Amino acid sequence: MPERMLELRGISKRFPGVMALDGVSLEVAAGTVHAIVGENGAGKSTLMKILMGLYPQYQGEIRLQGRKMDHQSVKQALNGGISMIHQELTYVPHMTVAENIFLGKEPCYKLLKWIKGRDLHARTEALLHQAGMDLDPGRRMRDLSVAERQMVEIAKAISYDSRVIIMDEPTSAISEREAQRLFSMVADIKSSGSTVLYITHKLDEVFRLADEVTVLRDGHLVETCKVEETDTEQLVAMMVGRQLKDIFPKRTQDPGPEILAVKNLGRKGVFRDISFSLRRGEVLGIAGLMAAGRTEVVRCLFGLDPYDQGRIFIRNREVTIKSPADAIRLGLGFVSEDRAITGLIPCLSVRKNITLSNLNRCAWGPVIVPNRERQLADQTIADLSIKTTNGDQRVSTLSGGNQQKVVLGKALLGQPDILILDEPTRGIDVGAKSEIYKLIRALADAGKAIIMVSSDLGEILGMSDRIIVLHKGTISGRLRQEEASQEKIMKYALGSTRQ
Amino acid sequence: MIQGNDHSFADLLQKYGLIVAFLIICAVISLLSPAFLTVPNIVNVLRQISINAILAIGVTYVILTGGIDLSLGSIVAITGVLAATFAHPNTHPLIVPLLIGISGGILIGIFNGMVITRFKVAPFIATLGMMTIARGGALIISGGRPVSNLTDSFNFIGGGDLFGCPLPILILAGVFFFSYFILKNTTLGRYIYAVGGNEEAARASGINVTKTRITAYAICSGLAGLAGIIQASRITTGQPNAGISYELDAIAAVVIGGTSLAGGIGSVAGTVLGALIIGVINNGLDLLNVPSYYQQVVKGLIIIGAVILDREQGSK
Structure with missing residues (x-):
């Protein structure tokens, strides 16, 4: 049994009129890719937003490497070792790759918080090199392709030393070839011992990438199982429910x-x-x-x-x-x-x-x-x-x-x-x-x-x-x-x- | 159930909080100064606020659509000068300067609205530009000199009484009831709220957003034209330097009156109440012999305080 990375216990979240999540419990091992599937409104995004500290008011408990997480903000989640590549990417278009990656944690002199420009550049270069990305840190985000922006987001996640990286439908807006590169990056992250939570509605990606898969439906966890033990039809049946x-x-x-x-x-x-x-x-x-x-x-x-x-x-x-x-x-x-x-x-x-x-x-x-x-x-x-x-x-x-x-x-x-x-x-x-x-x-x-x-x-x-x-x-x-x-x-x- | 009660209680506070505040201010002033609650003083306050209140009612239309109008003070000047130019004795009947003043205002408003909707210039910038343009226009038309020697009938508008009541107060009352009706009971009014509340949804509902916004600016500036006429008539001169920073007083009245600068929420009743609060406090400080420098500080504090209070209530 590999080391346990992330543990969710009885996570519930209510919005006015809707129970978005109802007692979801989940365990994810280190160095694995865990897919989360479900229809729209099943609660996938809500669960991830809770993990990212975007919804501080929820019930239940989150443990990261056995430590209880009590984060109330995105910053705390990031510092705690969780980061997310959003469905709609979040970045400042006029800023450079380097500025975006280090946004909010720029290397700076103690006095006057003066940013060390050269340091910023060098550290970004090293980071991109380490992640095997061929990108110039000085390029502006708005000039990059969607896939390149996504790479920057991943580099940013790595820069936080994240132990858990959440990817929310990362292939929805990129080409098949770009998706291939993304998959190899997911594999790299996995082999480095971090965990990827991979939200998708493309079931073929589940079988290609994931070790385990969790199905959510209407805010409930339907099942978590190893991908070898299931197939597309079974997953679809669990996602849609039987009362169809x-x-x-x-x-x-x-x-x-x-x-x-x-x-x-x-x-x-x-x-x-x-x-x-x-x-x-x-x-x-x-x-x-x-x-x-x-x-x-x-x-x-x-x-x-x-x-x-x-x-x-x-x-x-x-x-x-x-x-x-x-x-x-x-x-x-x-x-x-x-x-x-x-x-x-x-x-x-x-x-x-x-x-x-x-x-x-x-x-x-x-x-x-x-x-x-x-x-x-x-x-x-x-x-x-x-x-x-x-x-x-x-x-x-x-x-x-x-x-x-x-x-x-x-x-x-x-x-x-x-x-x-x-x-x-x-x-x-x-x-x-x-x-x-x-x-x-x-x-x-x-x-x-x-x-x-x-x-x-x-x-x-x-x-x-x-x-x-x-x-x-x-x-x-x-x-x-x-x-x-x-x-x-x-x-x-x-x-x-x-x- | 409890939530429902809570909600209506908050609504009540929101609705009447301003009136309560107004009454408390009046009570305090009348305790400190016996001259406050006398008919002549009350009439005096109303006459003093009438121009600001008319401008504030006008800009309420614009602010409800989510816009702003910074050119009001300059419109007061240019329309006042324009009207005065046509109000010399033995030239034109009274209706001519009136129509010219008001329609001059309306045209400026349509221009503002076009620049904002067709050329997508932010309302703040467009009307800031117009503020300078109209001021320059007023100076050009008048040659930089006050336009005086006006007919008695023209001077009657700002200075005369009707049924023992100063005419500006009656005009304000008319403008208020007219605007109250437009905003509450007509499709135009509903569309103004809708555009300010959510422009995209208003468009998807089949509302002509461009037309609605231009109309709001036209009404706003038309009322500023009316205010310009009253102002010129009251001082019996068309003054190219009149109305400086009037737009800020008008916006202050709107904000104190509970209208959201983001648009979609507010009413002209609140606006008039806001203008009344400003007027009563100015008057009270006058009666108490507080130097006018301090009055400005107090007015500023009230604007900020009113908005904070409003937000606190809104968030409950």
């Missing part, structure tokens, strides 16, 4: 006539040649990895970003969509991926958020009629069973699931024929999820056409009548519900375009 079939309602109506056709839609440098059609009563799932261009496509469709190629037809008539106002007028509704950024006005009440897109329905000219507004909003609150004391409550005080229903309610109030849902269940409870699924299906059965972007493969498989898979901004695969499977979607998402 019950939470996805079945379609009761046949799809109606075509309502939307997108032809060769493109946006320079983001996506191109996106063509698909959509019929009333249909749910079209859009799958793909992060940064594959899914959100970007639907944002263009809704007028949030401009498109520079292609044509859009709605009800067999060509249309141009330049702003969300145009899209709403044409019968589109949009529920965004990020409630906090594009979905809600946090400081306004539930009622005002619901009616925001459709004030003309409860106004007499430019003047809002309070009674009519209340009626409309209360109707939505009742229809979607939004749990709120009353419509005057600030929307930011609701739970994630209920906030999501407010965004959905706002979109529905415009009586859209085409509803775009971007990650409709991200960050909400299973209970709230199943309610949202029922709603989506009911809307489709009522004749609405639905586009659903999701990273949750279970959701894509369970809800979609048809699926398109994006890879690097193009459609890499199209699947009908009957022929779709997790493996096929994953294969297309990783870029295989055989069809």
